[in-house]
Amino acid sequence: HDPIPAACPAGPAGPAPEPPSLFTWEFAADPYPAYAWLREHAPVHRTTLPSGVDAWLVTRYADARRALADGRLSKNPDTHSGRAHAKGKVGIPGERNAELVSHLLNIDPPDHTRLRRLVSKAFTPRRAAAFAPRVQELTDRLIDGFAARGSADLIHEFAFPLPIYAICDMLGVPAEDQDDFRDWAGMMIRHGGGPRGGVARSVKKMRGYLADLIHRKRAELPAEARPGEDLISGLIRASDHGEHLTENEAAAMAFILLFAGFETTVNLIGNGTYALLRNPAQRTLLQESLDRGESALLATAVEELLRYDGPVELATWRFATEPLTLAGERIAAGDPVLVVLAAADRDPARFDGPDTLDLARRDNPHLGFGHGIHYCIGAPLARLEAQTALATLLRRLPDLRLAADPDDLRWRGGLIMRGLRTLPVEFTPER
Numbered sequence: 001h002d003p004i005p006a007a008c009p010a011g012p013a014g015p016a017p018e019p020p021s022l023f024t025w026e027f028a029a030d031p032y033p034a035y036a037w038l039r040e041h042a043p044v045h046r047t048t049l050p051s052g053v054d055a056w057l058v059t060r061y062a063d064a065r066r067a068l069a070d071g072r073l074s075k076n077p078d079t080h081s082g083r084a085h086a087k088g089k090v091g092i093p094g095e096r097n098a099e100l101v102s103h104l105l106n107i108d109p110p111d112h113t114r115l116r117r118l119v120s121k122a123f124t125p126r127r128a129a130a131f132a133p134r135v136q137e138l139t140d141r142l143i144d145g146f147a148a149r150g151s152a153d154l155i156h157e158f159a160f161p162l163p164i165y166a167i168c169d170m171l172g173v174p175a176e177d178q179d180d181f182r183d184w185a186g187m188m189i190r191h192g193g194g195p196r197g198g199v200a201r202s203v204k205k206m207r208g209y210l211a212d213l214i215h216r217k218r219a220e221l222p223a224e225a226r227p228g229e230d231l232i233s234g235l236i237r238a239s240d241h242g243e244h245l246t247e248n249e250a251a252a253m254a255f256i257l258l259f260a261g262f263e264t265t266v267n268l269i270g271n272g273t274y275a276l277l278r279n280p281a282q283r284t285l286l287q288e289s290l291d292r293g294e295s296a297l298l299a300t301a302v303e304e305l306l307r308y309d310g311p312v313e314l315a316t317w318r319f320a321t322e323p324l325t326l327a328g329e330r331i332a333a334g335d336p337v338l339v340v341l342a343a344a345d346r347d348p349a350r351f352d353g354p355d356t357l358d359l360a361r362r363d364n365p366h367l368g369f370g371h372g373i374h375y376c377i378g379a380p381l382a383r384l385e386a387q388t389a390l391a392t393l394l395r396r397l398p399d400l401r402l403a404a405d406p407d408d409l410r411w412r413g414g415l416i417m418r419g420l421r422t423l424p425v426e427f428t429p430e431r
């Protein structure tokens with residue numbers, strides 16, 4: 001594979017330089033120079049993805065934001081890209097077999113509007129806020145597991161288990177079954193972008209389990225709805241109040257909450273911690289503000305970490321429902337369009353000093369959680385988890401440091417998600 005030019009080539013007048021190679025290992029380690037090139041020379045760029053599907057990449061902030069809210073771009077792979085989907089090249093592996101495809105990220109209005117309204121009733125910012133003590137408890141328990149050792153792999157021992165236990169708790173998966181989820185999730189994350197057989201099996205098991213759990217909870221649910229129950233009960237109740245959420249839809253919803261809320265949060269904690277370790281002055285600022293008992297910088301810090309190296313590199317699939325023009329490029333009906341959030345969030349036309357980590361950044365309308373009707377419904381939970389995780393790490397392990405050469409760290413080469421495979425750290429053992 002050709003290495004990617006270290007800096008965006010200014011390019012003397014003449015033929016446009018060749019586009020950088022995308023989706024190589026070098027690209028996975030640092031895609032930002034390639035994105036800078038695309039923003040400048042080919043802001044809407046047609047490329048062949050590793051799966052063999054041809055898709056358009058949208059890399060400028062203004063175009064990306066517009067595309068995310070453009071009703072002519074459908075999320076439904078069945079109606080608009082039947083062939084690629086049928087070959088299993090689009091969407092979540094195993095989805096075709098699971099009979100549970102009608103989740104939020106795969107549908108358009110009016111179905112999307114109805115389902116989103118129902119899930120929003122169950123998944124409220126209040127429910128997330130009420131969950132704060134539980135997230136703190138989980139965070140401390142995980143750190144207890146390695147604090148006395150003086151070293152850890154923060155991905156495997158911390159960033160990975162925290163979101164899976166948190167979302168399982170929130171959904172109402174009994175504690176004794178949560179380790180199964182940890183295994184299935186581990187399979188999904190380990191093989192993301194790799195062999196799909198194991199992933200498809202794990203997806204199927206998870207969905208089977210959730211369908212069964214919903215069935216059981218529905219039978220057990222008291223006739224009088226009680227507030228403050230788990231999210232699955234909330235989803236079932238929402239369906240029982242005159243509006244329609246079939247058992248299948250509730251299972252698909254629970255699954256997508258897990259699927260969308262798991263690897264993303266792993267990578268926000270992983271990428272975020274890594275960025276702090278690589279930017280000592282910024283990390284010190286944050287640590288000092290936490291020592292003073294302030295939380296304002298922690299809040300802007302998590303937003304900045306989402307912008308600077310967010311977990312969702314590309315938004316999920318969109319398909320043109322009609323021919324359209326984006327930044328001068330003609331896009332045919334049926335063409336897949338991928339909005340590159342990671343590129344948009346480093347666009348110098350929108351952000352001052354976009355390649356600088358500035359935890360106090362105020363003007364920060366990043367696209368890390370998307371934009372428009374598909375805007376992340378789990379954002380309050382993700383923020384809570386990331387803020388708790390980072391603050392607790394810095395408080396309990398104040399001299400946390402990287403225990404590897406950054407050049408030796410490996411990034412997952414998946415398409416949608418961006419994250420480290422491992423994050424070895426050292427610190428003075430806690431006594």
Ligand code: HEM
Nearest residue numbers: 104105260261264265268315316369370374376377378382
């Ligand atoms: C949608 C990012 C955590 C559930 C999205 C989208 C993004 C995103 C970019 C829009 C995708 C698109 O338009 O194609 C993130 C990030 C997270 C995170 C960066 C963590 C750091 C969570 C959590 C949950 C969740 C914790 C649930 C527990 C969802 C759902 C959607 C979604 C259900 C689909 C919404 C819809 O289509 O209406 N997320 N997410 N996410 N996210 Fe998140």
